[in-house]
Amino acid sequence: MSQLKPIISHLDNIPSTPGKFKPEKSPYIHRLRIHSISKLTLFSFFFLAVILSIFLFSAPSTPSRPAESAAAALARRSLSNAEMDDHERERKVRSSACARSRRGHTVLVTGAAGFVGTHVSIALKRRGDGVVGLDNFNDYYDPALKRARQKLLNQAGVFVVEGDINDSALLKKLFDAVAFTHVMHLAAQAGVRYAMQNPSSYVHSNIGGLVSVLEVCKSANPQPAIVWASSSSVYGLNSKVPFSEKDRTDRPASLYAATKKAGEGIAHTYNHIYGLSITGLRFFTVYGPWGRPDMAYFFFTKDILKGKPITVFEAPDHGTVARDFTYIDDIVAGCLAALDTAKKSTGSGGKKKGAAQFRIYNLGNTSPVPVSRLVSILEKLLKVKANRKVLPMPRNGDVQFTHANISLAQKELGYKPTTDLETGLKKFTRWYLSYYKKKKSAW
Numbered sequence: 001m002s003q004l005k006p007i008i009s010h011l012d013n014i015p016s017t018p019g020k021f022k023p024e025k026s027p028y029i030h031r032l033r034i035h036s037i038s039k040l041t042l043f044s045f046f047f048l049a050v051i052l053s054i055f056l057f058s059a060p061s062t063p064s065r066p067a068e069s070a071a072a073a074l075a076r077r078s079l080s081n082a083e084m085d086d087h088e089r090e091r092k093v094r095s096s097a098c099a100r101s102r103r104g105h106t107v108l109v110t111g112a113a114g115f116v117g118t119h120v121s122i123a124l125k126r127r128g129d130g131v132v133g134l135d136n137f138n139d140y141y142d143p144a145l146k147r148a149r150q151k152l153l154n155q156a157g158v159f160v161v162e163g164d165i166n167d168s169a170l171l172k173k174l175f176d177a178v179a180f181t182h183v184m185h186l187a188a189q190a191g192v193r194y195a196m197q198n199p200s201s202y203v204h205s206n207i208g209g210l211v212s213v214l215e216v217c218k219s220a221n222p223q224p225a226i227v228w229a230s231s232s233s234v235y236g237l238n239s240k241v242p243f244s245e246k247d248r249t250d251r252p253a254s255l256y257a258a259t260k261k262a263g264e265g266i267a268h269t270y271n272h273i274y275g276l277s278i279t280g281l282r283f284f285t286v287y288g289p290w291g292r293p294d295m296a297y298f299f300f301t302k303d304i305l306k307g308k309p310i311t312v313f314e315a316p317d318h319g320t321v322a323r324d325f326t327y328i329d330d331i332v333a334g335c336l337a338a339l340d341t342a343k344k345s346t347g348s349g350g351k352k353k354g355a356a357q358f359r360i361y362n363l364g365n366t367s368p369v370p371v372s373r374l375v376s377i378l379e380k381l382l383k384v385k386a387n388r389k390v391l392p393m394p395r396n397g398d399v400q401f402t403h404a405n406i407s408l409a410q411k412e413l414g415y416k417p418t419t420d421l422e423t424g425l426k427k428f429t430r431w432y433l434s435y436y437k438k439k440k441s442a443w
């Protein structure tokens with residue numbers, strides 16, 4: 001802004017249109033000797049002087065001037081556009097945040113155009129809560145899929161602000177516009193194996209981004225209650241199954257897992273110091289319609305349909321690699337129950353007023369399925385034989401086995417998953433075929 005100011009005031013001193021031009025103030029006129037010439041000549045000179053002055057004032061006097069003026073004009077244009085956008089955006093945010101009844105929540109969903117974010121946002125909106133989405137639409141996987149989800153969200157009445165969770169000024173603006181009662185923080189850099197290719201993106205989103213969200217929540221008045229996505233990967237190299245929330249989580253096998261584990265520590269700190277009510281949900285390999293193309297069930301489907309080989313990992317000595325695959329609708333039910341049972345934060349304006357709720361739950365399916373079985377189900381549903389290449393599991397952050405103990409979530413959230421893998425994959429493949437048939441392309 002400070003750089004713009006002189007440019008704008010300089011612009012303000014120059015008549016922007018010839019119509020504003022005041023010819024009598026021109027210094028050129030005073031130099032004319034008018035005594036010995038006729039009225040006609042006088043008017044001709046006067047007319048010429050006007051034209052000359054217009055030219056002089058609008059033409060560049062130095063070579064640097066045109067660039068300066070263009071930059072200033074652009075700055076002015078973009079400033080006014082930004083103002084217009086801000087108004088429009090604020091109007092949409094406020095309307096999207098409106099709950100149907102006074103008792104409804106007002107929820108900010110980060111990562112709203114993501115897989116889980118889309119399903120949760122729509123479920124909240126449908127039951128009458130106010131929902132505002134936030135998503136940066138990054139290209140970790142095909143952004144067209146995120147845009148298609150955004151369309152669904154729009155149809156459901158959920159407005160998604162395009163922005164990054166690391167943009168503290170934007171978060172503050174959102175909290176200035178809306179008194180959020182809850183934040184459903186789902187924005188993250190997902191994927192276990194990609195962490196070896198792009199480690200900093202995990203630190204940026206899962207640690208920096210989380211802190212940025214908690215910072216704005218801590219300062220908000222009223223402070224919202226926060227529910228956020230941790231991960232089954234925090235159990236790391238544990239071999240005792242099923243995984244319980246009481247088990248150790250100090251041996252992550254991937255940087256992804258390490259950032260989620262760090263997130264749990266950071267969440268505890270904000271709960272302890274600022275009185276934020278925080279619930280972490282450890283999701284177990286969530287799958288379903290509108291899912292993530294970087295996940296095995298998704299790209300296996302694509303490759304099987306294309307007749308391309310798929311690599312199926314196995315553990316040493318032909319050991320089974322298995323996952324506690326959890327269907328999206330069950331996860332959504334768990335997320336909503338976590339929001340509904342969340343107690344209020346106790347602080348205000350950055351000051352803690354008392355102890356606040358701090359919870360962590362496993363949200364899994366409690367029935368691990370070998371990856372080879374996942375492939376067999378897909379073959380049956382797609383009616384195509386897979387070209388399987390069985391390979392030893394590379395040391396890329398994957399763990400051999402996940403299995404959730406969900407008794408705590410069952411007891412305190414009423415969480416009860418109801419969809420087995422075959423039923424869930426049937427819904428997924430039906431969606432996949434219809435979505436990509438319409439698109440006439442794969443992701």
Ligand SMILES: O=C(O)[C@H]1O[C@H](OP(=O)(O)OP(=O)(O)OC[C@H]2O[C@@H](n3ccc(=O)[nH]c3=O)[C@H](O)[C@@H]2O)[C@H](O)[C@@H](O)[C@@H]1O
Binds near residue numbers: 312
């Ligand atoms: O539970 C979780 O918290 C995690 O679940 C998934 O991670 P993952 O279970 O590894 O899911 P996939 O990447 O879809 O892999 C599923 C299984 O397929 C196996 N796989 C993967 C890729 C491949 O080419 N072949 C193969 O056999 C993996 O080893 C794994 O056992 C998500 O990708 C993570 O973002 C999430 O946090």
